[in-house]
Amino acid sequence: MSEPSRMSNTVPTTRRTDDAPIRFGVIGAGFIARWFAQAVAREPGAQIVAVTSARRERAAAFATEHGIAHAYASLEEMFAAHGPGSQDPIDVIHVGSPNSLHAQHAIAALEAGFHVVVEKPFALTRSQAEAMVEAARAADRFLMEGWLSAFEPGVARLREHLPRLGRLHRVVLSKEQFSSRMEVYRSGGLPPAFDPALGGGSLMDLGIYPVSLAIHLFGEPDRVTATGTLLECGVDARGTVVLSYDCGEHAGLEVVCLHSKTSPGMESSFAGDHDVLSIDDCQWPRRIELRGPAANGDQAQGAQAHEDLSVERDAEAPGHQLAYELAEVCRLVRAGARQSDLHPLSRSVAAVGVLQEARRHVGVRFPADEQG
Numbered sequence: 001m002s003e004p005s006r007m008s009n010t011v012p013t014t015r016r017t018d019d020a021p022i023r024f025g026v027i028g029a030g031f032i033a034r035w036f037a038q039a040v041a042r043e044p045g046a047q048i049v050a051v052t053s054a055r056r057e058r059a060a061a062f063a064t065e066h067g068i069a070h071a072y073a074s075l076e077e078m079f080a081a082h083g084p085g086s087q088d089p090i091d092v093i094h095v096g097s098p099n100s101l102h103a104q105h106a107i108a109a110l111e112a113g114f115h116v117v118v119e120k121p122f123a124l125t126r127s128q129a130e131a132m133v134e135a136a137r138a139a140d141r142f143l144m145e146g147w148l149s150a151f152e153p154g155v156a157r158l159r160e161h162l163p164r165l166g167r168l169h170r171v172v173l174s175k176e177q178f179s180s181r182m183e184v185y186r187s188g189g190l191p192p193a194f195d196p197a198l199g200g201g202s203l204m205d206l207g208i209y210p211v212s213l214a215i216h217l218f219g220e221p222d223r224v225t226a227t228g229t230l231l232e233c234g235v236d237a238r239g240t241v242v243l244s245y246d247c248g249e250h251a252g253l254e255v256v257c258l259h260s261k262t263s264p265g266m267e268s269s270f271a272g273d274h275d276v277l278s279i280d281d282c283q284w285p286r287r288i289e290l291r292g293p294a295a296n297g298d299q300a301q302g303a304q305a306h307e308d309l310s311v312e313r314d315a316e317a318p319g320h321q322l323a324y325e326l327a328e329v330c331r332l333v334r335a336g337a338r339q340s341d342l343h344p345l346s347r348s349v350a351a352v353g354v355l356q357e358a359r360r361h362v363g364v365r366f367p368a369d370e371q372g
Contacts, residue, residue: 021045021046022045022330023089024091024092024093024094025082025092025114027051027052027075027105027109028098033094034066036048036322039321041066041319042317042318045331049069051063051066052078053073056071079112083112084114091114092114092117092333093106093109093114093117095109096119099200100199102118102119102122102123102199106118106135107131110136110138115333117143117145121208121352121355122147122348124204124369125369128352128368129348129352133345133349142333142337142338144339144340147343148284148322148325149213150216151328152284152324153324155285157288159217161288162217164277165272165275165290165294166272166273167273168250168253168272170269170270171254171256173257173258174257174258174265174267175259175265176260176261176264176266177264179262182237195233196364196365196367197367199366202235202236202238202239203359207259207355210259211257211355215351215354216347218243219248219249220347221244222245224242224244225361226240226358228362230363238260240258241257241358242256243255265281268280275291275292276292284321287310289307289308
């Protein structure tokens, strides 16, 4: 197939000119779907029309909680009732099902004529990701991974100020947090977060954030190496992924990606010859600090100069996590876009490929890996 990045970004013949809200259908009724529904409640340009879950009662409860008119127990029901040309059509399907179903559900929605946003991780294997991109191209529909960091003001601040460091030599990106699901697992349960059949584990849940941020900033690496700690169930609890850039603009750069579901995290940092830029969280940076001669502090401090580049956001508002991403999806769909310029499909495919290679190094195997 052709490179995903060659997919057309906009198709003017399908541009929307009306001010009607972008209408969403939601697959899944978990905490990500709840974040999404809370974000939609704050976004005048969006509306959720329907929700589906494998358990009808769960979909119905979610619909009642969030004021959604329709609840279904299957994709087929929702697609049939709200397809293009129906009396109550949906524009975009939000895929928030388990990781192992992302590709299947996204392709089904695209083939049914809907635009699609897929929660991270985009897919479990590169071949799945490429099939999703091909399905979007064939259906002439919008497709995007819901990796919220791309649209966060903290990451925008990072993109703006990283060039001040000059050539980077070392980057350490960390996403580590103790998972409450770990207690369930240690008590003998197998929650979805640690189920290999559902694409669980630390790499796919948390490791995707540092890996995707590295690819967002520096492109796809030339080499991937990884280590990790395996649980008896077959997925990883924590580990390290090293992305090596051997040639091109970032030749010589190594990005160390730390992830863990068993320990609290540490800050992330970008180091050049004389300056360091640090962030508190590589998913949604809030505290950002530049240290070194490039900082706009007291010039007499030299290497000790500090500059606070932190961003502020309304962290307590429901739905704040996905608010920026949702606003961008609505803008892109209304404009007739077929992918995001800021977070293009080629980057999502690359991240899936890196994570798949990292799993191979660590020894994590999903059923999807056997299929290519």
